[in-house]
Amino acid sequence: VAGASKHTTQYSEETKKACIKFTNEWGTNCLDLACSHQAPVDIIETMISIAGREILYETDYEGDTVLHTACDSGGSIELVKVLxxxxxxxxxxKQNDIGDNALHCICRETKADLLMTKLLISVGGRALLMQQDNNEGDTPLHCVCERVDLPPDIAKEMLHIGGKELVMRQNSSFGQTALHKACSCGNIETVNLLLDIGGLELTLIGDDYGETALHSLRLREIA
Incomplete structure (x- = not known):
């Protein structure tokens, strides 16, 4: 009887694990769905405990992990901390199929905030900012500079970590700096932050078409 009880318990745990890891036609598992619907943190912790750490690295049909999902859907900082x-x-x-890491996702999310940015950078370090262009060639800073609705503190935090090296960084698709992006969107507060670090040297950098950030600003005024 004791042996049967042990077998039943083991089978039960295996069943629970299989249920959590079950994916739908889009490659989304139950942990992904729980995170996207803001399930309580204790439930998320239990699901990870049952399914194992490997579930965190499983991806859907777009290459998104559960962390991408949480960041894309405006997940709480408590949820992201657990992950x-x-x-x-x-x-x-980890980057998805379009090259975005979790910080890229946060920069595109309407609820992006400074605390979440700091949390991700504290774990990912400079590599998160400096070594991971997405498929469009953009660093997370490039993405932030295109968002006039975000507080400048987010860009400021990235610049605090990345410094002048990050400011002068040109994306790998069109050779644009973050200043090109900020000027093209009229993101004046961020423009000032970038110029404080990059100075005149930054304004003279041309993209692959030979256009400086001033060209981007001028084109915006004409439009």
Whole structure:
């Protein structure tokens, strides 16, 4: 009887794990869905405990991990902390099919905030900012500079970590700096932050078409 009880318990745990890891036609598992619907943190922790750490690295049909999902859907900082505590630096540096890491996702999310940015950078380090262009060649800073609705503190935090090297960084698709992006969107507060670090040297950098950030600003005024 004791042996039967042990077998039943083991089978039950295996069934629970299989249920959590079950994916739908879009490659989305139950943990992804729980995170996208803002399930309580204790439930998320339990699901990870049952399914194992490897579930954090499973991806849907767009290459998104559960961390991408949480960041894309405006997940709470408590939720993201749970995922990072379990997945660590490898998880935060993982890129999806369009090359976005979790910080790229946050920069596109309407609820992006400074605390979430700091949390992701604290785990991913400079590599998260400096070594991970997406498929459009953009760093997270490029993405932030295109968002006039975001507080400048987010760009300021990135610049605090990345410094002049990040400011002068040209994207790999069209050779644009973050200043090109900020000027093209009329993101004046961020323009000032970038110029404080990059100075005149930054304004003289041309993209692959030979256009400086001033060209981008002028084109915006004409439009």
């Amino acid at each position: 990072l505590d379990a997945g660590g630096k490898d998880l935060v540096l």
